[in-house]
Amino acid sequence: MEKKAVVVLSGGMDSASLLYWAKANYKTVSAISINYGQRHSKELDCARTLCGLTDVEYDVVDLSSIKSLLKGNALTDNIEVPEGHYESSSMKLTVVPNRNMLLLSVALCSACVKDADVVLYGAHFGDHAIYPDCRKEFVEALDKASRLCWYKEIKIVAPFVDKTKTDIARLGTELGVQFEHTWSCYKGEEKHCGKCGTCVERIEAFSDSGIEDITEYAE
Amino acid sequence: MEKKAVVVLSGGMDSASLLYWAKANYKTVSAISINYGQRHSKELDCARTLCGLTDVEYDVVDLSSIKSLLKGNALTDNIEVPEGHYESSSMKLTVVPNRNMLLLSVALCSACVKDADVVLYGAHFGDHAIYPDCRKEFVEALDKASRLCWYKEIKIVAPFVDKTKTDIARLGTELGVQFEHTWSCYKGEEKHCGKCGTCVERIEAFSDSGIEDITEYAE
Numbered sequence: 269m270e271k272k273a274v275v276v277l278s279g280g281m282d283s284a285s286l287l288y289w290a291k292a293n294y295k296t297v298s299a300i301s302i303n304y305g306q307r308h309s310k311e312l313d314c315a316r317t318l319c320g321l322t323d324v325e326y327d328v329v330d331l332s333s334i335k336s337l338l339k340g341n342a343l344t345d346n347i348e349v350p351e352g353h354y355e356s357s358s359m360k361l362t363v364v365p366n367r368n369m370l371l372l373s374v375a376l377c378s379a380c381v382k383d384a385d386v387v388l389y390g391a392h393f394g395d396h397a398i399y400p401d402c403r404k405e406f407v408e409a410l411d412k413a414s415r416l417c418w419y420k421e422i423k424i425v426a427p428f429v430d431k432t433k434t435d436i437a438r439l440g441t442e443l444g445v446q447f448e449h450t451w452s453c454y455k456g457e458e459k460h461c462g463k464c465g466t467c468v469e470r471i472e473a474f475s476d477s478g479i480e481d482i483t484e485y486a487e
Numbered sequence: 488m489e490k491k492a493v494v495v496l497s498g499g500m501d502s503a504s505l506l507y508w509a510k511a512n513y514k515t516v517s518a519i520s521i522n523y524g525q526r527h528s529k530e531l532d533c534a535r536t537l538c539g540l541t542d543v544e545y546d547v548v549d550l551s552s553i554k555s556l557l558k559g560n561a562l563t564d565n566i567e568v569p570e571g572h573y574e575s576s577s578m579k580l581t582v583v584p585n586r587n588m589l590l591l592s593v594a595l596c597s598a599c600v601k602d603a604d605v606v607l608y609g610a611h612f613g614d615h616a617i618y619p620d621c622r623k624e625f626v627e628a629l630d631k632a633s634r635l636c637w638y639k640e641i642k643i644v645a646p647f648v649d650k651t652k653t654d655i656a657r658l659g660t661e662l663g664v665q666f667e668h669t670w671s672c673y674k675g676e677e678k679h680c681g682k683c684g685t686c687v688e689r690i691e692a693f694s695d696s697g698i699e700d701i702t703e704y705a706e
Contacts, residue, residue, distance in 0.1 A: 330552040337548060337597050365599030366592060366636050373585060373592040378556050380584030401636045409632035416625040417585050 272384035275299040275324075276375045279314035281470060282428060283390040284450045285440035289427060290388050291322055292443060298325040298382060300375050304367065305335030308456020317449045329374050368401035372410060372424060380418045387414065392428040392436055394469065404429050433473035441479050448482055459486045491603035494518040495594045496545075498533035500689060501647060502609040503669045504659035508646060509607050510541055511662060517544040517601060519594050523586065524554030527675020536668045548593050587620035591629060591643060599637045606633065611647040611655055613688065623648050652692035660698050667701055678705045 273294040277283045278301065290297045301315045312328060319326035368391070375387045395402035404426075411424040428436055440447065452470040453460040460467050462485030474481035492513040496502045497520065509516045520534045531547060538545035587610070594606045614621035623645075630643040647655055659666065671689040672679040679686050681704030693700035 327556065329556060331550055333549040334593065334596060337546060337593070337600055366595045369632065369636050370589075370592040370596060373589040374553065374556070376585045377553060377589060381556055400638060403635065406632060406635040409628065409635055413588065413625060413628035413632055416622065416628055417588050417620045419619060 272296045272379075272382060273298075273386045273388050274375050274379045274382065274384045275388045276371050276390065277301050277315045277318070277326075278390070279311035279316075279318065279451050280390075280466075281433070281440065281445075281447060281450045281452060281473065282392050282436055284314070284318050284445050284447070285436050285443065286388055286390040286428065287318055287322060287324065288440065288443035288445050291324070294386075296384075297322075298327070298378070298384070300327045300329065300378050302371050302374055303328060303330045303332050304370070305332040306456075310451040310453070310456045314449050314451045318446075321446060321449065327378060331370070331374070334370070366401065368399070368406075369410060372414075376414055376417060376422060376424075379422045383420075384422065386423045386425050389424055389426040390428055391426045392431050392433060394433045402429075433469055434476040437473040437477040437479050441477075452483075457486065459484045461486050463487070491515045491598075491601060492517075492605045492607050493594050493598045493601065493603045494543075494607045495590050495609065496520050496534045496537070497609070498530035498537065498670050499609075499685075500652070500659065500664075500666060500669045500671060500692065501611050501655055503533070503537050503664050503666070504655050504662065505607055505609040505647065506537055506541060506543065507659065507662035507664050510543070513605075515603075516541075517546070517597070517603070519546045519548065519597050521590050521593055522547060522549045522551050523589070524551040525675075529670040529672070529675045533668050533670045537665075540665060540668065546597060550589070550593070553589070585620065587618070587625075588629060591633075595633055595636060595641060595643075598641045602639075603641065605642045605644050608643055608645040609647055610645045611650050611652060613652045621648075652688055653695040656692040656696040656698050660696075671702075676705065678703045680705050682706070 273290045275287050275290050275297060277287055277299040287299060299319050301312050303312060316326060372387060372389060379387050389407065391402035391407060400406065407424060407426045407429055414424045415421040452466045454464045454466055455461045460483050471481065492509045494506050494509050494516060496506055496518040506518060518538050520531050522531060535545060591606060591608060598606050608626065610621035610626060619625060626643060626645045626648055633643045634640040671685045673683045673685055674680045679702050690700060
């Protein structure tokens with residue numbers, strides 16, 4: 269068992285499951301979230317709750333000034349969040365350019381300071397179609413850079429990179445993840461909208477895995 | 488000639504020379520600086536002046552909240568800046584963990600949005616002894632990740648990675664860099680202190696290259 273892991277935690281289903289997986293596989297776990305100017309903070313509220321439930325040290329880093337660089341993007345800009353299936357081309361509007369290298373870089377800063385051995389990253393197979401920086405090749409390349417960036421080798425590990433979201437719903441359930449404290453919807457209203465790409469994906473993951481979906485949807 | 492370059496600009500001698508080199512080698516050049524909670528803003532003031540002189544579009548991104556993660560570091564924390572030669576082990580105090588991956592990640596976000604072809608990075612040979620993320624192997628590994636992070640291949644190029652600071656002083660002079668508008672000193676007082684590692688390196692670079700050093704030093 270490796271000693272110390274830093275989990276990149278968004279507060280969604282995947283990184284919540286990763287947090288519980290980390291607790292089962294590492295001696296010491298901490299988590300980090302980045303505020304990159306998301307339109308809502310529901311995910312970050314969930315991330316904090318999950319860290320409380322798992323008794324994990326939690327940091328949030330405010331990178332919201334990056335927003336000025338990220339124009340034309342539905343997650344940080346004033347563009348309507350597209351509805352429909354996750355893999356449709358309109359979903360490209362939800363891609364924050366190079367977001368994941370940025371998140372992982374910040375997590376690596378934290379890992380250097382905490383003398384951690386590994387940064388855990390929740391990219392999964394279903395992300396590949398739309399997000400180039402969720403692909404295995406990207407993770408492998410960044411892992412190589414990560415091992416060279418500091419006086420000690422720090423790895424980047426993405427244990428779900430070959431898993432579907434359905435696999436993750438099953439695994440998370442086995443690990444005891446309280447999915448009611450996770451947030452997926454891009455819109456960030458009172459309830460999950462049930463219509464945006466990530467809501468559609470969430471609904472499918474629970475349905476396909478045969479796990480009861482206790483999420484409250486607007487419709 | 489490739490079309491568009493984004494220069495990571497600190498306002499020091501190396502990245503100033505890189506900016507002028509970029510102007511000579513790319514059709515469109517923009518520059519980006521990151522405020523990561525440095526103890527002083529002299530470098531950033533110089534960066535802005537240099538962009539005005541070269542007529543280059545300039546962005547500053549405020550990542551100063553990262554400071555809370557970076558404890559025990561002389562550049563961002565309240566530790567005395569060590570004096571003496573750049574390669575001495577006390578200079579390790581001036582290393583911001585994983586700083587350069589962070590800077591390059593932000594520059595890559597900008598490059599994605601600007602549809603740029605390359606991010607230019609001013610790491611040079613003299614940095615290798617102390618900064619792991621200035622080594623050629625690191626640049627090569629991050630370049631691979633960079634080419635995979637977005638829908639188009641964006642390269643990371645470090646044209647000075649095999650050059651000494653003396654080479655850079657010569658090259659910058661040929662390119663017309665106004666070195667009076669560059670800042671090296673870690674202390675950020677009215678004049679360069681002339682004693683800290685980066686001042687010692689600056690003095691040596693001018694002296695070894697036979698170029699007149701017009702910097703005003705405190706002593």
